[in-house]
Amino acid sequence: MIYFTADTHFFHAELLGNNDFAPRPFKDVATMNATIIANWNQRVQADDQVYLLGDVAMVPNxxxxxxxxxxxxxxxxxxxxxxxxxxxxxxxxxxxxxxDAGLSAGKAHYQFADVGELIKINHHQYFLTHYPLLLGKVQQTFNLHGHIHHYMLPIAENINVGIDAPERELLPERVPFGTPLAANEIEIIFERKQAALANPSHD
Structure with a gap:
């Protein structure tokens, strides 16, 4: 299986508690890190791949x-x-x-893409980047990104897969904090986001 996530920000103490950018209600970074690890491993198996779209951690250089x-x-x-x-x-x-200590199957644990990657899943193209892209008019093409944490671009094809992303609230069932997203969940998010943008609620 292939999964997607972004903005894990391991060890980023400034995000703890309530804030307007990326609130993380944990008592310390050790608890936050352990929660992400546990929820990640609840879903991801040893032979899966996870695209981690940037901002892995916040530590000194x-x-x-x-x-x-x-x-x-x-x-x-x-x-x-x-x-x-x-x-x-x-x-x-x-x-x-x-x-890199590698995986038990003899594969490297890490691969790297400096700017981004383009892959195809279920007849869709996925542009995988850290920063959101402006794709223009497209069909069957998504830009999966991170970077903007709490913000959701008003474009259905731009899907924030960060662990703080509001797009996760579009899923029918809550996904535990830190869980990478599967391709079928990306498609659900796209359909619900597209519908919400086409029929905005009026207060």
Whole structure:
């Protein structure tokens, strides 16, 4: 299976509690990190792939901090395809590549895409980026992105897959915090977002 997520922001203490940007009601980063790991692994199996669309963690730019993040990422099931976000410096990504312990199947635990990736699933094209794109008029094409956390662009084809994203509220059943999204959930989000934009409620 292939899954999608973004903006895990491991170790980002400034996001804890209530705020207007990305409220995370956890007592400390250890609890937040553990919650994301548990909910991730509840869904993702060892042989799955997860596209992590940037902003993996918020730590100082030094190897000891990178090692802390690596220790968290090593607990996540599946192969991670990491697309660089604005908080992911290249030294950090190089550290992960150098210290990749691999998966039991002999595959690398990490793959990397500096700007983005284009894949096809269920006759749809998925442009995978950290920053949202303006695609113009398209058919059967989605831009999955992160970066804007609490905000949902008023364009059905732009789908924020970040763990704080409001698009997750469009799903018929609540997805636990930190859970990567499957392709069928992306399609449900698109259909419901498209319908909501076509028929906005009037107060």
């Amino acid at each position: 030094k190897p000891s901090a990178f090692a802390e993040v690596a220790a968290v990422l090593e607990q996540l099931n599946g192969q991670l395809i990491i697309i660089k976000g604005n908080h992911d410096n290249r030294a950090f990504l190089k550290y992960l590549a150098k210290h």
